[in-house]
Amino acid sequence: MRRFSWFNATSLTVGFVFLYLPMIILVIYSFNESRLVTVWAGFSTKWYAELMQNTAFLDAAWVTVKVGFWSSTLATILGTMAAYVMVRGGRFFGRTLFSGMVYAPLVMPEVITGLSLLLFFIAIDLDRGVLTIVLAHTTFSMCYVSVVVSSRLVSFDKSLEEAALDLGCTPFDAFRSVTLPIIAPSVIAGWLLAFTLSLDDLVIASFASGPSSTTLPIKIFSAVRLGVTPEINALSTIMIGIVTVGVITASLVMKRNVARQKADELRAAQG
Amino acid sequence: MAQSPQDVFAPWDDATEKPLIRFRNVTKNFGDFTAIDDLTLDIYAKEFFALLGPSGCGKTTLMRMLAGFEKPTTGTIELDGKDIANVPPNQRAVNMMFQSYALFPHLSVYENIAFGLKRSDMDKADIPARVDEMLRLTRLQKFAKRKPHQISGGQRQRVALARSLAKAPKLLLLDEPLGALDKKLRHETQFELMDIQEKTGTTFVIVTHDQEEAMTVASRVAVMDAGVIVQVATPDRIYETPNSVYVADFIGEVNLIEGHAAVDNGVATISWAEGQPPITAKTDLTADTQCTYAVRPEKITITQHEPQDRPNKIKGAVLDIAYLGNISTYHVELPDGKVIKAQTANDRRIARRSFTWEDTVWLSWTDTAGVVLTA
Numbered sequence: 001m002r003r004f005s006w007f008n009a010t011s012l013t014v015g016f017v018f019l020y021l022p023m024i025i026l027v028i029y030s031f032n033e034s035r036l037v038t039v040w041a042g043f044s045t046k047w048y049a050e051l052m053q054n055t056a057f058l059d060a061a062w063v064t065v066k067v068g069f070w071s072s073t074l075a076t077i078l079g080t081m082a083a084y085v086m087v088r089g090g091r092f093f094g095r096t097l098f099s100g101m102v103y104a105p106l107v108m109p110e111v112i113t114g115l116s117l118l119l120f121f122i123a124i125d126l127d128r129g130v131l132t133i134v135l136a137h138t139t140f141s142m143c144y145v146s147v148v149v150s151s152r153l154v155s156f157d158k159s160l161e162e163a164a165l166d167l168g169c170t171p172f173d174a175f176r177s178v179t180l181p182i183i184a185p186s187v188i189a190g191w192l193l194a195f196t197l198s199l200d201d202l203v204i205a206s207f208a209s210g211p212s213s214t215t216l217p218i219k220i221f222s223a224v225r226l227g228v229t230p231e232i233n234a235l236s237t238i239m240i241g242i243v244t245v246g247v248i249t250a251s252l253v254m255k256r257n258v259a260r261q262k263a264d265e266l267r268a269a270q271g
Numbered sequence: 272m273a274q275s276p277q278d279v280f281a282p283w284d285d286a287t288e289k290p291l292i293r294f295r296n297v298t299k300n301f302g303d304f305t306a307i308d309d310l311t312l313d314i315y316a317k318e319f320f321a322l323l324g325p326s327g328c329g330k331t332t333l334m335r336m337l338a339g340f341e342k343p344t345t346g347t348i349e350l351d352g353k354d355i356a357n358v359p360p361n362q363r364a365v366n367m368m369f370q371s372y373a374l375f376p377h378l379s380v381y382e383n384i385a386f387g388l389k390r391s392d393m394d395k396a397d398i399p400a401r402v403d404e405m406l407r408l409t410r411l412q413k414f415a416k417r418k419p420h421q422i423s424g425g426q427r428q429r430v431a432l433a434r435s436l437a438k439a440p441k442l443l444l445l446d447e448p449l450g451a452l453d454k455k456l457r458h459e460t461q462f463e464l465m466d467i468q469e470k471t472g473t474t475f476v477i478v479t480h481d482q483e484e485a486m487t488v489a490s491r492v493a494v495m496d497a498g499v500i501v502q503v504a505t506p507d508r509i510y511e512t513p514n515s516v517y518v519a520d521f522i523g524e525v526n527l528i529e530g531h532a533a534v535d536n537g538v539a540t541i542s543w544a545e546g547q548p549p550i551t552a553k554t555d556l557t558a559d560t561q562c563t564y565a566v567r568p569e570k571i572t573i574t575q576h577e578p579q580d581r582p583n584k585i586k587g588a589v590l591d592i593a594y595l596g597n598i599s600t601y602h603v604e605l606p607d608g609k610v611i612k613a614q615t616a617n618d619r620r621i622a623r624r625s626f627t628w629e630d631t632v633w634l635s636w637t638d639t640a641g642v643v644l645t646a
Contacts, residue, residue, distance in 0.1 A: 162373070167390060167434070264418070
C-alpha cells in the first residue's frame with residue numbers, strides 16, 4: 001500500500017470540506033430551536049413536526065415523485081429503444097443525424113429546452129400541469145438513459161441474441177427474454193438517473209408547470225425568496241438522507257453481487 | 272475392423288442419394304468484398320462435415336448462411352429440397368453451437384437447455400423429460416441448477432451442445448466448438464462429439480481452422496481458400512491425394528519439389544535438380560507438364576547405407592532433428608541446399624538412435640508415396 005502522505009491528507013480534507021461543508025451546515029441548522037436560521041439556540045426536532053403539517057410542501061413533494069416516476073419510466077422506455085437502434089441497427093440512412101439528435105439535449109441549455117417546450121405546449125393548446133412536466137422531463141432525460149444503456153449494449157455479446165433467434169425466438173422475444181434481463185442493471189441505472197434528474201430540475205419544470213402542479217424544487221425556490229426557514233432545512237435534510245441511503249444500498253448490493261460472482265467463478269474453475 | 276465396401280458410410284458416392292443441403296452457385300458479397308464465390312456443395316444426411324480453412328476464407332460466412340444470419344447475394348441454398356433463403360433463423364430446423372457458447376448468463380443450465388423447447392410446439396409436459404435426456408447425454412445431471420458462470424469451461428461447452436441438440440434439429444452447426452478448450456480436453460471432447468453425433472444421427476457441420484480436429488471428427492472435409500472450396504473429400508483422401516499444392520501444404524507436413532514431369536504409361540519421371548536422379552511416381556497424368564511433387568515426411572525412409580530396390584533415393588546430410596517423443600523429424604540437406612523432411616517413429620529408446628547431426632544419410636521412398644500436382 002502507498003504511504004499516506006501529508007499532501008494526500010490535505011487534498012482529501014480540502015476536497016471533502018469543499019463538497020460537504022454547506023450540506024453539513026444545512027443539516028445542523030435543521031435541528032435548530034430558533035426560527036432565525038443563522039443563530040443556534042439549542043437542539044430541537046420541531047421543524048420536522050411542522051413540516052409534516054405543511055400541506056403545500058407535502059403536495060409539492062407528491063407532485064415531484066409522481067412526475068419523477070412517470071417521466072423516468074417513459075424516458076427509460078424511449079431511451080432504451082433509441083440505444084438499441086443506434087447500437088444494433090447497423091448502418092441505416094440518417095443514422096449519424098439520428099444519434100446526434102438523441103444526444104443533443106445533453107448540451108442544450110435548459111432555458112432553451114424549457115422555452116421551446118413552453119411554446120410548443122401553447123401552440124398545441126395543452127393546459128400546463130403534471131402531464132406537461134412529465135413530457136418535458138421525458139424529453140431531456142431520455143438522452144441520459146440512452147447514453148447509459150448504449151454503453152452497456154456495445155459490450156453485449158451479439159451471439160447471445162443470435163442464439164435466441166436460432167432457438168426459435170422472434171426478434172422481439174429475443175430482446176425480451178435474453179437482452180433485456182442481461183442489460184437490466186444498466187436500464188435500472190438509467191431509470192434512477194432519469195428520476196434524479198427529474199427530482200432535481202427547476203428550470204424546465206418552471207416553464208412547463210401550471211398553477212396546480214408545483215414541484216418541490218419550484219416550491220423551495222419560491223419559498224426561499226421570502227427567506228430561508230428551518231422548515232426548508234428539515235425538508236432538505238430528509239432528501240439528503242433518502243439519497244444517502246439509496247446510494248449506500250445500491251453500492252452494497254453491487255459489491256456483494258461482484259463478490260458472489262467471483263467466488264462462484266473460482267469454485268467453477270476448481271471443478 | 273474389416274468392413275465390406277457396402278457397410279462404409281459414403282452417401283456422396285451414391286448417385287441415388289438426395290443431399291440434405293445443397294449450395295448452388297452461391298455468392299456472398301459484403302460491399303466490395305466477396306466472402307463466398309460461386310460455391311456449389313452437397314452435404315448429406317448423417318454426415319459429419321468439416322469446413323476447414325484459414326481465417327477469412329469464408330467458412331464462417333457459409334455456416335452463418337445455413338443458420339439464417341446471412342443471406343446469399345446470388346444462388347440458392349436448399350435444405351431438404353426446399354429453398355431456405357427467405358426462412359428466418361427462428362423457423363429453420365437448424366441449430367447452431369456458437370464459438371463463444373452464447374449461454375444465457377441469467378438462466379440456469381436446465382433453463383438454457385429448455386429455452387428452445389419452450390419456443391417449439393412441444394407439449395409443455397414433455398419438456399422436462401427431453402431436458403433430462405439431454406443432461407444425461409452430455410453428463411450434466413449434477414449441474415442442472417447451476418448458472419453458466421458456476422461451471423467450468425468444458426462443462427459450458429457441453430451445455431452449449433445440449434442446448435443446440437435439444438430441439439433435435441435436422442442439421443447442427445458447430446462454429447469452432449472446441450476452440451476455447453485446452454489441448455487435452457479438446458482431444459477427449461472430439462471423441463465425445465463423434466459419439467453424440469452417432470447416437471443422435473444428426474447431421475453435423477463443423478467449422479474449424481484446426482486441421483487435426485477436422486481430420487479426427489469428420490466424415491468429409493472441405494478445404495476452403497478465399498471463398499472457394501479447393502477440395503472436398505474424406506480425410507484420408509485429402510491427406511493422401513490432395514488435388515493441389517494448397518491442400519497438400521495446408522494439411523499436415525509435406526515436402527514440395529518442383530520439376531518437370533515426363534509421363535509414360537502412368538509413370539511420371541520428374542527431373543527436378545541438376546545432378547540428381549529423377550523422381551519416379553505413379554500418376555493419372557497423360558501429358559508432359561511442369562509439376563510439383565508432394566511427398567509426406569513419414570513416407571520417406573531414412574537409412575545409413577544406400578538402400579536397394581527403392582525407386583527413389585537421395586543422399587544428404589542431417590541438418591536438424593526435431594524430437595517429439597513418439598516421432599522424430601529429420602531435416603536432411605541435399606547437396607544443392609534443398610531441405611527434405613523425413614519422419615520416423617521412435618520405436619526404440621532415444622539413446623539407440625542411429626543418426627545424429629552432420630551424418631550422411633540416404634532418403635528413399637516408393638513410386639506411390641507421393642503425388643504429382645499441377646495446380
